[in-house]
Amino acid sequence: DYDLIVIGGGSGGLACSKEAATLGKKVMVLDYVVPTPLGTSWGLGGTCVNVGCIPKKLMHQAALLGQALQDSRKYGWQYEEQVKHNWEVMVEAIQNYIGSLNWGYRVSLREKSVTYLNSYGEFIEPHKIKATNRKGQVTYHTAETFVLATGERPRYLGIPGDKEYCITSDDLFSLPYCPGKTLVVGASYVALECAGFLAGLGLDVTVMVRSILLRGFDQEMAEKVGAHMETHGVKFIRKFVPVQASASFRLKVTAKSTEGPEIFEEEYNTVLIAVGRDACTRSIGLETIGVKINEKNGKVPVNDEEQTNVPYVYAIGDILDGKLELTPVAIQAGKLLARRLYGGSSTKCDYINVPTTVFTPLEYGSCGLAEERAIEEYGKQNLEVYHSLFWPLEWTVPGRDNNTCYAKIICSKHDNNRVIGFHVLGPNAGEITQGFAAAIKCGLTKELLDETIGIHPTCGEVFTTMDITKSSGQDITQRGC
């Protein structure tokens, strides 16, 4: 019936289907949200729009505004009222915005004549899927080509009480009541970002970490992110894992140390589990048509054209094995795939030097390699690492942390000191990193960086005047302007 059926209406799925429709193809998109154990569900748009990037950044902003209010008095603003935060007002405003995005996607698909089904899609035979809607009604559809873009959902702990009493990020952004005293389990960027803004809104937050913070990220930067959160009131319990969640007066969590017999017990209003996400590939009938998945993590291995082992089935987004789980990556992959399939293009998605930012209270932006990876790949003696602490000008007047913000670049000595790793810890890290990501794509070298004149006064300019190397052992503590 169709040229293309896309299973999943998130960042990747929508980008791919709209591009294919623009190229004149007959396209169908299926999107269905299996409700959380708490019953939470959401509209068209996928994780980013509904329970990811968008509400996360808005809540992060809410927390930053709280901090700004505190700073404002030092800048001369005078007001009597004690400033408090109302969770319900924030959630309503954010959900309203998300609702307008859901609607916007509906209109956009309709305008491009993409057929949209709010149904759960499963393969029942080659080239054919079964679609089941909320009411249980079933329809069948066939297509020449399929794209899997089903994304992921939060993983639970597998301990007694986890699904009954705990929530995940799927529930947090539309929680109708303020979470109150919260335990965040996990040390992923989801865990730290959520813990960060909850604390910024004035809540009592504890983070329970099994081993390291931000696995996969530069660990020096990860520890600095955590340290900043700790000095700003977030409690960390390291090397413990929860073993049980039970309901007493509040929610009681029992945890065990990973290094000994020690037990920890505490009560919280809310427990947020953020220990990872699992690909939604296990119950969509992939076995029926022979699409291979990585049994360990459920992800889909693809070639560099996003094609699975079954030639008419492609996959994009978070479900890809070994690729970055980021919205812009999924969108880019989706668009380029449609162009290769129907637009005569041969451009493949470039997964190298993709910039990212972790929106913890102190933001961390990076592009390129983590220091550990660079050392592994190039060898320590072939690298020069430049670094510097910096104090944002806006932080001086209110007396906020100095010698906390940090900038680091990793250069490859035998390649003209090419910048192969860029890391910045400070306000607006995302905005700063975006520009440098383009420079790195152009082959940025230390020399070019030094020749670039800084914009003053900004945080970004620190990268144009970095002199001190790690190898020199010199002190980078800041004193004046």
Add this chain to the structure above:
Amino acid sequence: WEEKQVRGYPEFVQTGRSAHGRPIFALFCGDKDAEGRSWCPDCVTAEPVVRKELHNMPDESVFIYCLVGDRAYWKDPNNEFRKNLKLTGVPTLLKYGTPQKLVEEECFKAELVRMLFTED
């Protein structure tokens, strides 16, 4: 379903309140002159398209046809419709109390109008 015709913001709010509990759809257009022509040409185009799709609304719905005012009133960036309902243009067709709306040329498309009336 039933239709209510109102003019101006206070009348709109009052009618909206009286229909509380039922799905409310509203079409906002520029005023009409003595010959029944609106100063807003897009509204003239959109109105028949919308009216043709009204039968797709859920049974208990209320359709509020609202004339916002003259051109000068509409152009004022602080008029009540812009301020309180966040309207950005006329014609606007919306489902009251939700973020679902169609603005200007979107109202010319029967399919989009139908989607707004039948969507949940």
